[in-house]
Amino acid sequence: xxxxxxxxxxxxxxxxxxxxxxxxxxxxxxxxxxxxxxxxxxxxxxxxxxxxxxxxxxxxxxxxxxxxxxxxxxxxxxxxxxxxxxxxxxxxxxx
Numbered sequence: 001x002x003x004x005x006x007x008x009x010x011x012x013x014x015x016x017x018x019x020x021x022x023x024x025x026x027x028x029x030x031x032x033x034x035x036x037x038x039x040x041x042x043x044x045x046x047x048x049x050x051x052x053x054x055x056x057x058x059x060x061x062x063x064x065x066x067x068x069x070x071x072x073x074x075x076x077x078x079x080x081x082x083x084x085x086x087x088x089x090x091x092x093x094x095x
Contacts, residue, residue: 003027018048022057029061037061052082059091068095 004027025040041058044051055078062071075092082088 004031004033016047018044018051018054021047022051022054025054025061026057029057029064034061034065050081052078052085055081056085056088056091063091063095071095 004024021040021044025037025044028034028040029037038058038061041054041061044054045058048054055074059071059074059078062068062074072092072095075088075095078085078088079092
């Protein structure tokens with residue numbers, strides 16, 4: 001919960017930083033707040049649509065929620081952005 005609060009403060013100060021929104025989403029996901037995490041990943045996507053960290057984390061949460069087709073779509077986009085990142089292909093293989 002403490003990390004989530006810190007990222008809430010950080011995004012209040014600099015709301016145009018996609019990475020901060022991604023980290024905030026990651027903190028929520030780690031606390032079991034997956035739907036809230038997706039909201040923050042979407043905010044990050046609106047700021048920086050090609051951010052690979054955000055795309056990967058969003059795909060991971062979608063996978064956790066068993067929304068496999070949505071996760072796969074994000075991962076396929078991501079595989080074109082970072083074609084040498086093994087974790088992307090590992091997750092694709094799990095779907």
